[in-house]
Amino acid sequence: MPLSPDQQAEIDAQRAQSQPTLRATSKGIEAQLYRAHPVLDHGFVRVIDYMGDDAAITQAARVSYGRGTKSVQNDEGLIRYLMRHWHSTPFEMCELKLHVKLPVFVARQWIRHRTANVNEYSARYSVLDREFYIPAPEHLAAQSSINNQGRGATLEGDEAARVLETLKADSDRAYDHYEQMMGQEGQQGLARELARMNLPANVYTQWYWKVDLHNLFHFLRLRADPHAQYEIRVYAETICDLVRDWVPLAYAAFEEYRLGAAQLSATGVQVVRRMLAGEEVTQETSGLTKREWAELMGVIG
Incomplete structure (x- = not known):
């Protein structure tokens, strides 16, 4: 379970409170505030706070005194124009603050997006919970033979069972040693900031992650x-x-x-134009590498 009964009670108490405000609000996200959305086996995502809405984007683009125009269609058209032409600053006027619980190895990949404000749970001051990400059997896969950072075929049978058992056993053993190093009765114990280094990368951590909408869209486009x-x-x-x-x-x-x-690259656009003009274009005559050609064919079929 991602949440304990005490944590759920705290969330319910937060959601029961209401404060009047003059700032722009979004009904859709207001309904989601503080609520935990489960992810993986022990993780979750919660909206803690936000600033702005669709009208804030158009207001900033026009530098107006009001909240957009009288026409929703006009606001929608402007937002689509801004997105289509890669105008970023109007989207930076909106921000979202999330509370995320996630495995450490996911956090280390996530933190590569260096355009957010992050505050992570400190294992120097607190003891991490005995919670580890253990993949579901359908997500156990071999290394891809064509992609150095991807997965191949799903593991099956005895091999899948052996991997799962190893993951569970190693996780529990590491946590047992983590607790033991921090001290038994009558022992001084190792400092938490040192004991944590023995924990595996599938242990869960938590953080607050605050990001503007432009950089959030960039994160989502990739992830x-x-x-x-x-x-x-x-x-x-x-x-x-x-x-x-x-x-x-x-x-x-x-x-x-x-x-x-x-x-599409500039060369890719020229290839498409040549094809539309009736020319038979091959990879050898396209000016593209084999990988670029395959990617272009994947787009245009």
Whole structure:
């Protein structure tokens, strides 16, 4: 379970409180505030706070005194224009603060996006819980033979069972030693900041992660992609659902021009134009490498 009864009671108490405000609010994200959305076996994503809405984007783009125009269609058209032409600063006017519980190895991949404010649970001051990410059998896969950072076929039978047993046993043994090093009765014990180094990368950590909408969209474009590692992709997909509720017009533009779109090189555009003109173009005559040609063919079919 991602949440204990005490944690759930704390969330329920937060959601029961209400404060009047003059600032812009979004009904969709208000309904999600503080609620924990489970991810993986022990993880979750929670919205802690936010600033701005769709109207804040158009207001900033126009530097206006009001909240956008009288026409929702005009606001939607402007947001789509801004997204289509890669205008970033109006989207930076909106911010989202998340509370995320995630395995350490996912956190180390996530933190590569250096455009957010992060405060992580400190294992120097507190003892980490005995919670480890253990993949479901369908997510145990061999190394890909064609992609150095990807997965291949799913492990099956005895091999899958052996890997799962090893992961569970090593995790428990490491945590047992972690507790023992911090001291038994009558012992001084090792400092928590040193004992933590014995824990495996699948132990869970937590952090607050605050990011503006422009940089959040960049994160989601990479991590919600089907090629992203499964364990971070499911977090990104959960966040996508929250952002859709928060800024529906901006998220629809993001889906149209980022998630569901493709980018062509200058040479790739010329190849497409030559094909449309009736020319038979091959990889050898295209000016593209074999990998670039394969990627272009994947886009245009």
